[in-house]
Amino acid sequence: MVISLNSCLSFICLLLCHWIGTSSPLNLEDPNVCSHWESYSVTVQESYPHPFDQIYYTSCTDILNWFKCTRHRISYRTAYRHGEKTMYRRKSQCCPGFYESGEMCVPHCADKCVHGRCIAPNTCQCEPGWGGTNCSSACDGDHWGPHCTSRCQCKNGALCNPITGACHCAAGFRGWRCEDRCKQGTYGNDCHQRCQCQNGATCDHITGECRCPPGYTGAFCEDLCPPGKHGPQCEQRCPCQNGGVCHHVTGECSCPAGWMV
Numbered sequence: 001m002v003i004s005l006n007s008c009l010s011f012i013c014l015l016l017c018h019w020i021g022t023s024s025p026l027n028l029e030d031p032n033v034c035s036h037w038e039s040y041s042v043t044v045q046e047s048y049p050h051p052f053d054q055i056y057y058t059s060c061t062d063i064l065n066w067f068k069c070t071r072h073r074i075s076y077r078t079a080y081r082h083g084e085k086t087m088y089r090r091k092s093q094c095c096p097g098f099y100e101s102g103e104m105c106v107p108h109c110a111d112k113c114v115h116g117r118c119i120a121p122n123t124c125q126c127e128p129g130w131g132g133t134n135c136s137s138a139c140d141g142d143h144w145g146p147h148c149t150s151r152c153q154c155k156n157g158a159l160c161n162p163i164t165g166a167c168h169c170a171a172g173f174r175g176w177r178c179e180d181r182c183k184q185g186t187y188g189n190d191c192h193q194r195c196q197c198q199n200g201a202t203c204d205h206i207t208g209e210c211r212c213p214p215g216y217t218g219a220f221c222e223d224l225c226p227p228g229k230h231g232p233q234c235e236q237r238c239p240c241q242n243g244g245v246c247h248h249v250t251g252e253c254s255c256p257a258g259w260m261v
């Protein structure tokens with residue numbers, strides 16, 4: 001088969017035009033780009049030997065025709081006809097579940113990823129602090145991190161940061177996991193308050209309230225038990241008689257001059 005110059009040119013144009021028309025910007029190295037070979041046909045002109053009846057003369061014994069005889073033979077000349085040629089081209093498009101966005105094939109999530117991003121077809125990757133298939137639900141108090149998969153480790157009623165998991169200690173507690181009470185002498189939020197208790201009283205790690213040792217009273221345990229009382233919470237009555245003075249802690253009587261226990 002011979003393709004004429006003309007058809008050859010038009011054929012080149014077909015190829016070129018086609019290539020320009022569909023030159024895909026998609027990168028075939030991209031794993032999310034799928035390609036396949038597609039067949040298509042182009043019209044070409046082709047030459048072929050066209051048979052025709054050729055008449056020629058030979059000398060012969062035919063007297064009536066002046067010894068000239070007419071003969072026929074099949075001869076061929078070059079003719080042209082339209083032919084179809086099947087061509088193949090590589091067709092690339094985004095794989096199922098992906099769509100084209102700026103020369104890239106990006107995954108499609110039917111449900112929009114509210115606080116996250118679509119990392120695979122219908123798969124959201126949530127930001128820390130968010131969970132659920134579309135990342136629309138905030139982590140509950142007991143969980144944190146991406147998809148709320150990490151368990152809160154905070155103790156003593158501490159709240160957990162939903163993003164970092166860091167513990168926000170309740171008043172009176174400290175430590176990475178709020179596992180420790182405030183150090184002696186401090187109390188309250190972040191153990192920032194200083195205890196005001198005196199005379200060896202212990203201070204409540206949460207409220208700062210003073211628990212007085214035996215023999216002392218007052219908001220800060222700054223006072224001795226009132227006369228006639230002694231002991232824990234100054235609840236004990238003094239047994240001393242005849243004007244004896246009672247020790248505020250032990251209740252021991254110290255007798256005035258002239259008297260003995």
Ligand SMILES: *[C@@H]1O[C@H](CO)[C@@H](O)[C@H](O)[C@H]1NC(C)=O
Nearest residue numbers: 111112114132133134135136
């Ligand atoms: C996210 O999912 C929840 C429940 O699964 C649904 O109620 C909500 O409409 C969804 N939001 C979006 C933006 O798709």
